[in-house]
Structures are given as structure tokens and as C-alpha cells.
Amino acid sequence: MSARLDILGAGAFGTALAIAYAQAGHDVTLWARDGAQEMRRTRENARRLPGHRLPEALRVTGDLSDLTGNCALLALPTQTLGGFLAETDLRADILVSCAKGIDRATGLGPTALIARHSKATVAQLTGPSFAVDIAAGLPTALTLACVDDAVGRALQQSLSLPALRLYRTTDVIGAELGGALKNVVAIAAGAVIGAGLGDSARAALMARGLAEMTRIAVAAGGQEATLSGLSGLGDLILTCGSEKSRNFRYGMALARGESLPPDVTVEGLHTARQIAARAGAENPIAQAVAALADGRASVGEIADRLLNRPLKPE
Numbered sequence: 001m002s003a004r005l006d007i008l009g010a011g012a013f014g015t016a017l018a019i020a021y022a023q024a025g026h027d028v029t030l031w032a033r034d035g036a037q038e039m040r041r042t043r044e045n046a047r048r049l050p051g052h053r054l055p056e057a058l059r060v061t062g063d064l065s066d067l068t069g070n071c072a073l074l075a076l077p078t079q080t081l082g083g084f085l086a087e088t089d090l091r092a093d094i095l096v097s098c099a100k101g102i103d104r105a106t107g108l109g110p111t112a113l114i115a116r117h118s119k120a121t122v123a124q125l126t127g128p129s130f131a132v133d134i135a136a137g138l139p140t141a142l143t144l145a146c147v148d149d150a151v152g153r154a155l156q157q158s159l160s161l162p163a164l165r166l167y168r169t170t171d172v173i174g175a176e177l178g179g180a181l182k183n184v185v186a187i188a189a190g191a192v193i194g195a196g197l198g199d200s201a202r203a204a205l206m207a208r209g210l211a212e213m214t215r216i217a218v219a220a221g222g223q224e225a226t227l228s229g230l231s232g233l234g235d236l237i238l239t240c241g242s243e244k245s246r247n248f249r250y251g252m253a254l255a256r257g258e259s260l261p262p263d264v265t266v267e268g269l270h271t272a273r274q275i276a277a278r279a280g281a282e283n284p285i286a287q288a289v290a291a292l293a294d295g296r297a298s299v300g301e302i303a304d305r306l307l308n309r310p311l312k313p314e
């Protein structure tokens with residue numbers, strides 16, 4: 001069944017989802033703050049998702065009043081979401097966050113941040129999915145999290161595509177923390193590889209990273225099973241193992257004393273700082289990533305510190 005869908009944010013992910021849903025016959029409008037006219041002219045988002053043609057049926061607009069759907073997907077980076085919502089009156093009854101992070105101004109995850117600004121029912125779409133893979137129509141499985149199970153079921157039906165399979169949960173906290181925290185471990189994995197510490201060290205980091213993610217999510221009220229699903233383990237495997245991940249590339253660059261261009265979105269950096277500053281669940285990997293990014297320790301010093309932690313049961 002064809003659905004009317006508004007997608008806000010024409011970055012790599014919003015554009016990829018817009019392509020996939022428009023190609024499947026949904027009635028899609030993609031809102032971009034800049035460059036809508038150029039995208040309409042060239043039928044490409046050359047800045048954020050080059051090489052992927054925008055289907056003719058996909059509407060691209062820079063005007064928020066063109067958005068009239070009942071359901072809107074918010075595909076903005078977490079750190080821009082609060083400011084955007086504060087100055088925008090969205091009329092959709094259902095808002096689906098696609099962001100993977102923790103807001104540095106409030107410490108909130110994307111769904112709580114949206115709920116602070118809107119009375120809409122809020123859901124989270126997350127899990128292992130590079131924008132380029134979705135835009136190319138490659139098979140992908142994601143988690144759709146919504147506290148309201150009836151709305152979650154309806155969204156699962158309307159947002160699933162043959163090559164984009166959605167699994168459903170009501171554990172919004174676990175799902176959104178899985179997506180946010182895997183970015184922190186992906187930075188650490190990039191640093192491990194960038195510093196030449198090897199594949200075995202990366203595997204150890206990923207396993208201990210999943211344990212850390214689970215501790216943090218469970219302490220926040222999430223469920224352990226969610227973290228071993230698509231939004232935790234699934235996304236961890238994807239982003240710790242591929243240079244397509246910006247978080248992974250950022251970690252590699254840090255370890256090599258290099259940097260990424262400033263307009264590259266690296267959500268894990270802010271998340272690491274947020275988590276490292278929190279009391280509660282033990283978080284040595286988030287501490288390490290924050291220290292590395294802020295120039296307080298080198299990869300070598302961090303590796304020594306982690307390797308010299310007291311021996312304990314797994």
C-alpha cells in the first residue's frame with residue numbers, strides 16, 4: 001500500500017530513504033534546508049549522496065509548508081535536532097527519528113528531545129544501514145521502536161519495503177542507545193586499526209564495547225535483548241568493520257594525527273563526551289574515546305590503560 005511520507009533533512013540518510021520509498025511507489029516529499037532547487041534541476045544530491053539518481057516522482061522542497069503528510073521522518077544529525085524543532089512547527093501526528101546520538105545541550109536521546117518539542121507520537125528508526133546501500137536498493141534490516149505498539153505495528157507495515165525489512169520493538173531507550181553508542185565503539189575501532197593494533201584487538205574491543213553499550217542501556221531502562229539485536233550488535237558489526245562509516249574513519253584519522261573535513265557528521269564524538277561525563281554504568285571505552293578526541297591521551301596510552309585494568313570474570 002502506498003503511503004504519504006515527508007522526510008526532513010536531505011543529508012545522506014534522508015536522501016537515501018527518500019530514494020528507496022519513492023522508488024517503491026510511496027508519495028514522498030524530501031525537505032532540504034539548502035539546495036532543493038539544485039537537486040530538482042539535477043535529480044541528484046551531489047553534496048551528500050553523489051551518484052544516486054532521485055526518482056522523478058520524488059518531490060524535493062525547501063519550503064516547510066509543502067509538508068502535509070501525517071508521518072514525517074526526521075533525518076537530521078542529533079546536535080541540530082533541538083534547534084530545528086524549537087523553531088519549526090511540525091504538523092505530522094507521527095514523527096520518526098532517524099538520528100543516532102545524544103543531544104549535548106540536554107543529554108536527551110532523539111525521541112525524548114522530539115517529545116519535548118512536539119505532541120506527536122514519536123518513534124525511532126535505527127540499525128545497520130549505510131545510506132549508499134539503502135539508495136542502491138541493497139537488502140537492509142532495521143529496528144522500528146515505538147512505545148505505542150499499535151503505532152509501531154502500523155509503521156512497521158507502512159515503512160517496510162522488499163529490500164528494507166523492519167523489525168519492531170517497544171524498547172525505544174534500548175534501540176536509540178544502541179544506535180548512539182555503537183558510534184562511540186566505531187570511533188575506538190577506527191583508532192585501533194589506524195594505530196596498527198590489529199584485527200584481534202578490534203574484535204576484543206567490539207565484544208567489550210557491546211558489554212559496555214548493554215550496561216549503559218540497561219542502566220537507562222533499556223532491555224539487554226535490544227542491544228544484541230540490529231540496533232546494537234548489528235550496527236556495531238557494520239560500523240566497526242567498514243571505512244564507509246564516518247565514525248570509524250574519524251577514529252582512524254585521530255590515531256594517525258589526521259582529521260576529517262569539518263562538515264562530516266561524526267555523531268559518536270558528542271555521544272562519547274556525554275557518556276564519559278555521566279556517573280553510573282562503567283564506561284572505559286567512552287572515556288577513552290573522549291580523552292583521545294580531546295587530546296588528553298594518545299592511542300598508545302589508552303591501550304596501556306585498558307590492558308592494565310584489573311583482571312575480572314567476563
Ligand SMILES: NC(=O)C1=CN([C@@H]2O[C@H](COP(=O)(O)OP(=O)(O)OC[C@H]3O[C@@H](n4cnc5c(N)ncnc54)[C@H](OP(=O)(O)O)[C@@H]3O)[C@@H](O)[C@H]2O)C=CC1
Pocket residue numbers: 009010011012013014033034047048075076077078080083084098099100101129130131132263264265267
Ligand atoms: N549516513 C548514514 O549511512 C546513516 C546516518 N544515520 C543517522 O542519520 C542522521 C543524519 O545523518 P546523515 O544524513 O548521514 O548526515 P549528513 O551529514 O549526510 O547530512 C546532514 C544533513 O542535515 C542537514 N542539517 C544540518 N543542520 C540542520 C538544521 N539545523 N536544519 C536543517 N537541516 C540541517 C544538513 O544540511 P546541509 O546539507 O545544508 O548542511 C544535511 O543535509 C545522523 O544521526 C546519522 O547518525 C543513520 C543511519 C545511516
Ligand SMILES: O=C(CO)COP(=O)(O)O
Pocket residue numbers: 100127128129130131183186235238239244245246247248265267
Ligand atoms: O549509522 C550508520 C550505519 O548504520 C552510519 O554510520 P556513520 O555515521 O559512522 O557513517
